[in-house]
Structure formats: C-alpha cells, structure tokens
Amino acid sequence: MANSFSKIPAAFYQNPNVVEVARNLIGKYLFTRLDGLVTGGYIVETEAYNGPIDRASHAYGNKRTPRTETMFMPGGVAYIYLCYGIHEMLNIVVSVEDEPLAVLIRAIDPAIGLDVMQSRRNMAVIKPNITMGPGSVAKALGISRKINAISLQSDTLWLEDRGLTFTDDQIAVVPRIGVDYAKEDALLPYRFYVKGNPYVSRPVKGK
DNA sequence: GTGTGGATCGTCT
C-alpha cells in the first residue's frame, strides 16, 4: 500500500481556530487500517465544536467527565463516542492540551476499500448513504470507541493531504444539525460541506 | 419527495 502521500502533521491540528480547521479538513483524505484492511475517502462535510463557549459542545463550560476527557488532549487525536445508543461518531481533536475543541466528520466521498465498507454496512448495493452522515462514516470505516483517543499519526487512523482543494465558492457554510438545544449557538455557521457532492447529508436548499 | 416513528444504551443528573 505504499503511496507518495504522507500523513498530515500534528501542527495542522494544533491550530486554535477550530472553525478554520473544520474548513481546511474539507477535501482531506481520511483512512483507517483495521485487520490489514484499508478504507477511506476524502472529507466532504464537517462541523466545528468550539469548546467551553459553545453550548452544543460536550465540553461546554469546560465540563470534564470520563467521556469528554479525550477532547482535552492535544490536537491530533480522535474523539469517538456513542450517540443515541446506536451510532459511533468520529471527531478530530483540535488545538492544544486543555483546549477542548473538536471537528465532527459528517461525511466522506469514499475512494478506497468500497467492498469492505459495503460489507461493514451490510449493504447489498452501494448507494451514497454508505458514508453519508457521521454514524455511517464511522461504521463504514470500522471506527468504534475501542480506538477512542488514538493518534492521527498512527497506522490505524490517519489523514492525508492529496492535493485536492475546494475554493470558498464550492463550499457551503451553514448552521449545524441536531443541536437546537444549544439555543443561539445552534445558529452559528460552523458546518461546512462541498456543494453538490452526493455524499453530503441534508444539504441546505439553494446552497 | 416528504414525514413519522422505532431502535437502543452510555452518560450524567
């Protein structure tokens, strides 16, 4: 599986501007290697969670619990947790130690290991929803809480810059999904996605 | 295409 691309360095994740990182993650390739099986694709949808001052964040008010502890680690690790009792979610921890910022990976455009992803998702036929939505991304890539807090410099879960870029015109910037309870913070333009990409979950009409 | 409800459990109050 040798290729000419290298892992994105830790410095990329240690940027304290989580919204900027969420935007810059669009177009980056995300991979997992589990039991020798490599799966991945490029990120087409993200959401920023702005730590202590963001009501939608698990770390709002600097809340530190066994679950949220991972968010307080230095940027460049994965924060994985269970939602609705069913779905695992993958987040990229951003900034420095004790700054609990993270970016939720909501969708990828699958590129490598389609057959493996299809099998993990129990799909008879490959459809866009194979990696549409955060729960689906984690399931297709085999991501679970067993690898919570793993380094993105590992050979199990990592990101690469393969030179794919999108201009601001090609990226929609809209409010996040499913965070109505966060009151005014629910309106913040912290969600980014590639306009017109078929893997984006719930694209906003007209954008 | 749109809307509704069921699944299912860890985490924190």
Next chain:
DNA sequence: GACGATCCACACT
C-alpha cells in the same frame, strides 16, 4: 430516569 452532534424503513402524497 431522561435524553442525545442519528439512521433506516415504511407510509403517504
């Protein structure tokens, strides 16, 4: 004991 950074199937238009 309540609820969540969700997904899917199925009904109905």
